Amino acid sequence: MASSMEDVAARAGVSVSTVSRALRDSPLVSEATRLRVHAAAEELSFAVSRAASSLATGRLGRVAVLVGGHLGPWFNGTMLDGMYEQLRAANLDLLVYRITDLAERQAFFERLPARRNADALIVASFALTAAEHERLEALGMPVVYLNQERPGAPSVSIDDIAGARAGTRYLLNLGHRRFAFVHGRHEEGFAWSATRRVHGFTAEVAAAGLTAADYQTLAFHGETDADAVVAQLLSGQELPTAVFAESDEIALALLPALRRVGLGMPEDLSLLGFDDHEMAARFGLSTIAQPVFQMARKTAGLAIALADGGSPEQTRIQVEARLVPRLTTGPPRSPLPSAL
Amino acid sequence: MASSMEDVAARAGVSVSTVSRALRDSPLVSEATRLRVHAAAEELSFAVSRAASSLATGRLGRVAVLVGGHLGPWFNGTMLDGMYEQLRAANLDLLVYRITDLAERQAFFERLPARRNADALIVASFALTAAEHERLEALGMPVVYLNQERPGAPSVSIDDIAGARAGTRYLLNLGHRRFAFVHGRHEEGFAWSATRRVHGFTAEVAAAGLTAADYQTLAFHGETDADAVVAQLLSGQELPTAVFAESDEIALALLPALRRVGLGMPEDLSLLGFDDHEMAARFGLSTIAQPVFQMARKTAGLAIALADGGSPEQTRIQVEARLVPRLTTGPPRSPLPSAL
DNA sequence: CTGTTAGCGCATTCAC
DNA sequence: GTGAATGCGCTAACAG
Numbered sequence: 001m002a003s004s005m006e007d008v009a010a011r012a013g014v015s016v017s018t019v020s021r022a023l024r025d026s027p028l029v030s031e032a033t034r035l036r037v038h039a040a041a042e043e044l045s046f047a048v049s050r051a052a053s054s055l056a057t058g059r060l061g062r063v064a065v066l067v068g069g070h071l072g073p074w075f076n077g078t079m080l081d082g083m084y085e086q087l088r089a090a091n092l093d094l095l096v097y098r099i100t101d102l103a104e105r106q107a108f109f110e111r112l113p114a115r116r117n118a119d120a121l122i123v124a125s126f127a128l129t130a131a132e133h134e135r136l137e138a139l140g141m142p143v144v145y146l147n148q149e150r151p152g153a154p155s156v157s158i159d160d161i162a163g164a165r166a167g168t169r170y171l172l173n174l175g176h177r178r179f180a181f182v183h184g185r186h187e188e189g190f191a192w193s194a195t196r197r198v199h200g201f202t203a204e205v206a207a208a209g210l211t212a213a214d215y216q217t218l219a220f221h222g223e224t225d226a227d228a229v230v231a232q233l234l235s236g237q238e239l240p241t242a243v244f245a246e247s248d249e250i251a252l253a254l255l256p257a258l259r260r261v262g263l264g265m266p267e268d269l270s271l272l273g274f275d276d277h278e279m280a281a282r283f284g285l286s287t288i289a290q291p292v293f294q295m296a297r298k299t300a301g302l303a304i305a306l307a308d309g310g311s312p313e314q315t316r317i318q319v320e321a322r323l324v325p326r327l328t329t330g331p332p333r334s335p336l337p338s339a340l
Numbered sequence: 341m342a343s344s345m346e347d348v349a350a351r352a353g354v355s356v357s358t359v360s361r362a363l364r365d366s367p368l369v370s371e372a373t374r375l376r377v378h379a380a381a382e383e384l385s386f387a388v389s390r391a392a393s394s395l396a397t398g399r400l401g402r403v404a405v406l407v408g409g410h411l412g413p414w415f416n417g418t419m420l421d422g423m424y425e426q427l428r429a430a431n432l433d434l435l436v437y438r439i440t441d442l443a444e445r446q447a448f449f450e451r452l453p454a455r456r457n458a459d460a461l462i463v464a465s466f467a468l469t470a471a472e473h474e475r476l477e478a479l480g481m482p483v484v485y486l487n488q489e490r491p492g493a494p495s496v497s498i499d500d501i502a503g504a505r506a507g508t509r510y511l512l513n514l515g516h517r518r519f520a521f522v523h524g525r526h527e528e529g530f531a532w533s534a535t536r537r538v539h540g541f542t543a544e545v546a547a548a549g550l551t552a553a554d555y556q557t558l559a560f561h562g563e564t565d566a567d568a569v570v571a572q573l574l575s576g577q578e579l580p581t582a583v584f585a586e587s588d589e590i591a592l593a594l595l596p597a598l599r600r601v602g603l604g605m606p607e608d609l610s611l612l613g614f615d616d617h618e619m620a621a622r623f624g625l626s627t628i629a630q631p632v633f634q635m636a637r638k639t640a641g642l643a644i645a646l647a648d649g650g651s652p653e654q655t656r657i658q659v660e661a662r663l664v665p666r667l668t669t670g671p672p673r674s675p676l677p678s679a680l
Numbered sequence: 681c682t683g684t685t686a687g688c689g690c691a692t693t694c695a696c
Numbered sequence: 697g698t699g700a701a702t703g704c705g706c707t708a709a710c711a712g
Contacts (some may be wrong), residue, residue, distance in 0.1 A: 278412075
């Protein structure tokens with residue numbers, strides 16, 4: 001089945017070294033024998049053993065990605081797509097690792113399955129502890145971070161603070177003065193942008209002269225929690241006129257929950273998300289777009305350069321988030337919503 | 341940096357073979373030396389070279405997945421998640437390949453980058469041509485199919501026909517007699533279940549005594565096409581009372597488009613999807629659930645067994661789709677929708 | 681239970 | 697331009 005180079009060599013009437021060279025299109029081989037060897041390989045359906053090749057060259061031909069959370073959600077999936085394209089173009093394979101809970105987290109950092117198993121590691125959207133960082137740095141391979149900045153380490157990230165400020169500014173400009181900011185859980189070190197987005201929001205409302213009485217910060221704990229959050233909003237002192245969600249995932253969960261209690265957007269309430277999730281456009285959700293795909297490509301680009309042993313000129317890339325106003329935001333209505 | 345086994349051997353005061361055995365927790369090593377070796381390895385932060393290990397054992401420790409389409413969409417992402425869990429538990433890495441267009445398709449089948457690069461290949465939701473099948477079979481490694489049955493080959497798939505029939509039956513039971521079935525594009529060989537679902541639908545309506553005048557089949561060509569499909573529905577001879585979409589992705593695109601023209605679900609129209617997309621529950625979409633996660637786990641399970649050189653008892657697994665009625669389906673209203 | 685020996689399949693010197 | 701050696705780092709078979 002898996003014929004060896006010797007078989008190919010015999011068939012092509014050359015030596016194994018020539019086969020090796022010819023198959024990798026080395027210029028040290030004449031065109032004639034190159035073709036002859038390729039033909040022989042094809043006939044025997046021979047392929048170079050990656051393991052043997054790697055052992056000899058020291059290059060694995062693979063880049064590993066450590067994903068924070070599940071692979072399924074839009075963000076991570078899109079990210080993988082972006083990386084994949086870059087890697088494929090560079091003829092590198094994509095190896096995936098995932099960390100969804102503490103068990104996986106411990107398992108990964110104990111065994112470090114990526115070690116000596118890839119030419120570079122991408123750590124994506126996953127807040128590491130200092131100890132974990134050190135562990136990775138002792139890995140002996142380049143590590144690139146996505147949405148996580150580490151002094152001295154290559155990274156690609158979005159300016160969450162600026163994005164959150166821009167979103168807040170937009171709502172202020174529309175005339176809103178009473179806000180709620182809804183964020184996901186950010187304990188456990190699984191969060192990355194969350195904290196920065198809250199900061200951006202509070203900084204901007206403060207800059208506008210608003211005080212703590214003018215806004216509230218609510219936590220959203222997973223899918224089933226939308227109604228609870230809406231209940232909190234409704235039972236507060238005053239209903240906010242604008243809700244800024246830390247992510248579109250949250251905003252999209254809030255959307256039907258708000259509609260269910262009779263609140264229309266943007267008439268009764270403005271709702272602004274963050275990320276530009278694929279579903280955001282479909283449901284007319286206004287949002288702050290994060291160019292996930294591009295970010296992923298750039299991150300992979302860094303990883304490729306580093307895997308090649310190169311040292312890219314720019315190793316810390318920051319991209320901008322930009323406002324995408326759609327249908328769920330508008331000026332506040334002067335009186336309180338009639339629905340209340 | 342990357343210290344070798346010899347270093348560890350020296351430090352632990354044993355031979356390399358003992359190091360090799362100890363590190364893989366072979367029972368042929370005494371507990372004392374096992375610990376000593378592990379300690380030495382830890383101190384030198386040594387890890388076994390996968391390439392060298394693979395070369396010596398012949399096992400790569402990796403399973404490759406060929407995904408049809410992008411990695412981002414819910415279906416593929418969920419699938420990867422399911423496979424990942426199984427593979428990780430078996431201590432196998434997940435290598436990802438993707439085919440989104442003709443170029444990628446040709447590139448993959450020409451170069452076969454997975455060849456001699458993984459212990460097994462999973463082909464997921466991707467309809468192959470006969471030539472491609474042959475090419476894979478000459479690959480020299482086990483191939484497992486997800487949602488694609490191939491005589492003699494191990495596979496896991498859903499019973500699309502039964503699912504589509506059950507959905508249609510449900511709508512018939514509600515009293516519906518005028519239908520539209522909306523399917524995605526299924527040229528290009530990128531489709532798998534699509535055709536079977538249409539067949540299931542038409543078989544069931546035929547069995548109910550309906551004729552071609554009672555239903556129509558419409559094609560949906562991507563996100564932006566929802567309005568066009570709705571327009572077709574509205575401009576037909578008679579508006580159907582129930583719309584069955586080939587997938588939730590399509591149904592979820594139709595949903596806002598139908599609302600936009602004043603059609604309420606289920607008052608004016610029943611809408612039924614297929615797959616149980618994560619967003620389906622959120623938007624109350626009735627659907628036929630496909631247990632993607634489980635299917636993925638089972639597929640990975642087959643791949644693992646085959647990669648181990650085993651021959652699993654059952655190699656062709658079929659799982660059932662089941663109806664999940666939610667809010668978008670109900671009995672038809674007797675007169676035509678007042679909105680018209 | 682442990683050490684010695686001999687490859688695994690390729691890439692790369694170095695000669696020619 | 698090509699072939700003959702050597703070694704990449706580990707595992708396995710064989711002794712002991």
